[in-house]
Amino acid sequence: MTSEPDTRRGMPQKLSDRAREQIRARIIAGDLPLGSVLRETELADALGMSKIPVREALVQLEREGMISMSPNRSARVxxxxxxxxxxxGEMRELLEAEALRLVLDRDGRTLAADLTAIVERMRTALKSGDARVYKELDNAFHHAIFAHCGNAxxxxxxxxxAFRVQALRNRLSLDMKLNDRSFAEHEALVRHVATQDAEAALKLxxxxxxxxxxxxxxxxxARPAARPPSRVRIEQMERFALAALAAAGADADTAAAVVKALSHASVHGVDTHGYRLLPHYLEGLRRGRLNPRPEIRLLRESSGAALLDGDDGHGARATYAAAAHAIRLAQAGGAGAVAIRGSSHFGAAGAYAVExxxxxxxxxxxCNSDAFVRLHGGAQPFHGTNPIAMAGPAGADEEPWLFDMATSAIPFNKVQLSRALGIVLPLDTASNASGVNVTDPDEARMLAPLGGGFGYKGAGLAGISEILSAALPGAPLSHELPPMISDDMETPRRLGAFVLALDPAAFAGLDIFTxxxxRYRDTIRASATAPGATVxxxxxxxxxxxxxxxxxxILLDMTAVEALARFGEETGIPPLELAET
Incomplete structure (x- = not known):
């Protein structure tokens, strides 16, 4: 067998061993995709050797589990x-958590020193955008835990x-956005190890x-395994959110408005628009999409109408301000209409109608929003989910009448929530890129309009919201708006919205109205129902x-829980206390 000097060992290295090491390295690095066919001739040419040592290398790699050989001797990664x-993942969790426990049972300071050095190099790689170096250091970080555990x-x-873990990690680590989050977790883990906080380190x-x-x-x-949400006391959630928003730079009025809107949604079961959106809002504040300290201005006003500019602040800040002004106008003249521009996502529309x-x-x-809903029979996103909400007083001892709906079959955040929970979508609510309805949230590229086979009605309602929210304030149409979910979290979205307040006292009177x-609500509740149904x-x-x-x-999905935990770790905010559902 042909050999060449091995400068590392001072002895000849067989070509088959060199071929095995190089093929193995290329598989782990991601240069050879998982499941791909390996052709001896192509490998031999790439490695600069004959097919014989390559063939021997493939046999060795099959024994290691790196490749599989079919009966006709074709090889696949x-x-x-x-x-x-x-x-x-389950096996890795068992092994690595046990290794870390063994380290911390003895003394984690030596490991902490080694991990600190690795993390500093990871920081440099992250700043320079060198994904390949970053992934090598990521591998070294986790191998160090086993090297220090004292159990051979x-x-x-x-x-x-390890080669399977490393191969998967290397493919994922090419995504630098994921590496940002990964780095924060590695950095936090080092802190816990250095302080011998075993409970926090193992949990993280x-x-x-x-x-x-x-x-x-x-x-x-693949569809991730479903992860049930956790419960959080609303008072605790509000305290955390206020602290987090302040840490992201929001002024007190903005933080209060956002918390009020998110609490309305989460408390009333509208989880798609509740606190699961807080990480998204925090990112928008940090990166510049949302003005953390907006100056809300009235651009124009008449006896019963006004135009308000939100100064690119959070939508809740502008819309609560608009609702307050609409109330003042209605108190003075019976009706108050306020159109909003320069706003952003505001959560659940019902929050402002109830106000x-x-x-x-x-x-x-x-409100209108970026195009994500096809027309009836359409095959491209046209409208936003364009919600409509209405609420009315029912007396001092009664909760208001509350109607809040998207004009799409479901809200877009339902797709995101379904992805986070690992569940399918309801039938006929979302479509793929060709306009064909699907139930897999990962395949959804647009939503269907409300109404199923009569979706033109939902599309028509969306048009009403579009006209009031875009044409009246002079704001962009849905298809002109930047997407809510985007890598660009620096550009303001300039959404429009519209609120209207009507004072019953200017009509038949508040007492007659309530x-x-x-009486109307009681009649609905007492009406006859179909078998097994409820009205x-x-x-x-x-x-x-x-x-x-x-x-x-309230309920909070685990994707949001984990994102908020990372934010709290970064900013020193005490973590949420969770209870399983």
Whole structure:
């Protein structure tokens, strides 16, 4: 067998060994895709040797599990099914958490010193955008935990799996956006190890491995395993959110408005527009999409109407201000209409309609958003979800009448929430790029309009919201708006919205209005129902859910929980106390 000098060992290295090492390195680095066919001739040419040592190398790699050989001797790089990835993540969590526990049971200071040095090099690679160096250091970080655990059998067991972990990590680590989050977790883990905080270190390590496994699954196009949400007391959630918004630079008025809107949604069961959006808002504040200290200005005003500019602040800040002004206009003249421009995502439209209703008036709220809903029979995004909300006072001892709906079959955030929870979408609510309805949220490229086979009605309602929210304030149309979910978190979106307050006192009178509304609601509740069905008045479901959640806590999906935990770790905000559902 042909050999050449091995400068590392001072002895000849067989060509087959060199071929094995180089092919192995290319598989782990991601240069040879998982599941790809390996052709001896192509490998021999790439390595500058004959096919004989390459063939011997492939036999050795098959023994290691790096490749598989079919009966006709064709070779493929190992591949991993979604179940394989999940099982590998579970095994890695068991082994690595035990290795870290062993280190911390003795003394973690030596490991902390080594990890600190690695993290500093990771920081440099991250700043320079060198993904390949970063992934090598990421591998070194986790191998260091086993090297310090003092248990050779545990370390050797991990080595049997390490090439698979490393190959998956290397493919994921080419995404520098994911590396930003990964780095923050590595840095926090070093702090916990250095302070010998075993409980915090082990929890963070397990969460990191689970989160990474979900990313591997997403990259593989697999539906991640469903993760049930956690419960959080609303008072605790509000305290955390106020602190987080302040840490992101928001002024007190903005923070209060955002928390009020998010609490309305989460308490009333509108989880798509609740606190799961807080990480998104924090990123917008930090990166410049949202003005943290907007100057809300009235650009134009008449006896019953006004035009308000939100100064690119959070949508809740501008819309609560608009609702307050609409109430003042209605108190003076019976009706107050305020159009908004220069705004951003404001959460659940019902929050602002209820705000007006609690002032003893009938409130309406409309908004357009970036195009994500096809027309009836259409095959391209045209409208936003363009919500419509209405609320009215039902008397001092009654919750307001509350109607809040998207004009799409479902809101876009329902797609995101379904992805986070690992569940499918309802039938006929979302479509792929060709306009064909799908239930897999990962395939959804647009939403269907409300109405199913009569979707032209939903599209028509979306048009009403579009005209009031874009044409009246002079704001962009849906298809002209920057997308809400985008890598560009620096450019303001300049959304429009519209609120209307009607004072019943200017018509038949508040007492007559509330009595009639209660009678109408009571008649709905008492109406005959189909077998096994329930009839509810608008708002009944939301107010009942609010009573339950104020007592037992709101729901927060684990993707949001993990994102907020990372933010809290970065900013020193005490973590949320969670309870499983």
């Amino acid at each position: 190992f591949d991993m099914s979604p179940d394989d990835i999940r099982s590998l 059998y545990l370390e050797k067991t991990f080595q049997m799996l 390590l397990r969460d990191h491995i689970r989160d990474t496994t979900q990313n591997y699954l997403a990259q593989a196009g 007006i209703a609690r002032a003893g008036m009938v409130g309406f709220c409309f 009595e009639t509304l209660r 509810m008045a608008a708002g009944d479901r939301e107010w009942e859910e609010a009573r339950r959640r104020r007592a037992s806590g």
